[in-house]
Amino acid sequence: MRVYLDCWPCFLRQALSASRRAGASPALQRAILEETMTELRALPAEATPPEMGERIHRLVRERTRVSDPYLDVKQEATALAMALLPELRARVAADADPLETAVRIAITGNIIDYGVAESFDLEATLERVLHATPAIDDLPVLRRALEQVDTVLYLADNAGETVFDRVLIETLPVPVRYAVKAGPVLNDATRDEAIAAGLDQVAELTDTGCDAMGAPLGLCSPAFRASFERAPLIIAKGQANYETLSGVAAPVCFLLQAKCAVIAEDIGVAPGSVIIAASERLRTQIDPQEGVQS
């Protein structure tokens, strides 16, 4: 998904919010907004929103000399989510369809996103997502794929959301590689936040090799790209992974809430929708009725 003009105001809002989180003075906040506007003018037409987001957050880190402005909110979100872990596991265990419940729980965690809003309500989101009718529901494709693959590459999104991912990973029948960011960007999970959420106990931790949001393959490490190309099934969490991978031919199942109105319109759903979307490649690779086609 490319940057829409509708993203421009949102980029300024994010730059201002990140500057303040990093403790920038009003003069520095203004300077960062001005540099963000310069970057916007120069943005290549094919750039995706996470690529611009990455520039903004790098700019804020460099100008404020604060290496991780979201460290405290990442730790808070992880602690909040960890407190819910027993309840989340109990819900999966009590349900007749543990996979569906675990997938919805993983999508619930996607509400933890400081790029879109400054606060969130986990409990209310859990009830909403558990009972929502997904606007796109490729759960049958995902279910069938999980029966046919021997490993999953799971692309993480935000800190705290990691705990919700853990519940899904504990439910999956195959080994998982869990890919976080190689360095801080926004409130995205890095190795530290994955370990704080216990992901090292349920998956092999890896990273994208870069500190971009989502997984823009051109910026990721060769090792990550190789792992991405080999993966028979990729579960990609959240908006930034959708934005950077929606145009890539790979066997991906996107799990997200379409929180942003622009992304929702790009997908063709109402804002706030719950999305379980198989890529074309995954859909053709897996036949829900007959097994592998290609």
Added chain:
Amino acid sequence: MRVYLDCWPCFLRQALSASRRAGASPALQRAILEETMTELRALPAEATPPEMGERIHRLVRERTRVSDPYLDVKQEATALAMALLPELRARVAADADPLETAVRIAITGNIIDYGVAESFDLEATLERVLHATPAIDDLPVLRRALEQVDTVLYLADNAGETVFDRVLIETLPVPVRYAVKAGPVLNDATRDEAIAAGLDQVAELTDTGCDAMGAPLGLCSPAFRASFERAPLIIAKGQANYETLSGVAAPVCFLLQAKCAVIAEDIGVAPGSVIIAASERLRTQIDPQEGVQS
């Protein structure tokens, strides 16, 4: 009230929205956003948000060569509000305190604001504002002032909102001069929209002498400034009038909904609050117990 950095994203959003309403191509939309960013860099530190808004809307009119991009929504809003007029009058007539009800009705109309949102719900807003506890309630000051003055200068805001103003003006005990904009800007009322709402039947129509939002005195005509300086009581509707006049020493009663979070914080109230706020000058000029002090 000066421009906050928080206003910058909102200015880009408004520029994009106005460009689209004017039918600009995507390339022209982008060019207008870029020019808006240039204007933002050059904005004087003491500028108010409506002054920047005026530049944006002039830019859109000039670049798109559409003299009034909001003409259709102004006409729609006026028609919607006119359909409510009998009900609004009946509510005032049925109430034990007609002035209070009419003031709340006038404030209800302030929801019609395409600078803040792309849509509104008049009926729901009416119920909310009629029953809300105002965050600032200087109705006693306004009531006393109305007993002591022989004329009111009423500063209009948006088309459609004019109908709600008419209900208040019909309730006022003194003659009113109703000041609209001298030319189109956003969905602000001009003479055409005031006449479409029948304001010429209940007040003497005048204008600010400029097409700026609110009433930035430096941009208004000498005739308007003279009329403003002579006025013993000014009723100023909406956010833009608040933004441009909150720092001016004049006997003003501001009637508005603090729809924008930045304005709400500047006033010190929750977003969405109903405001009936007397200026310091009005407060000292009118003594609610004893009559005129100075």
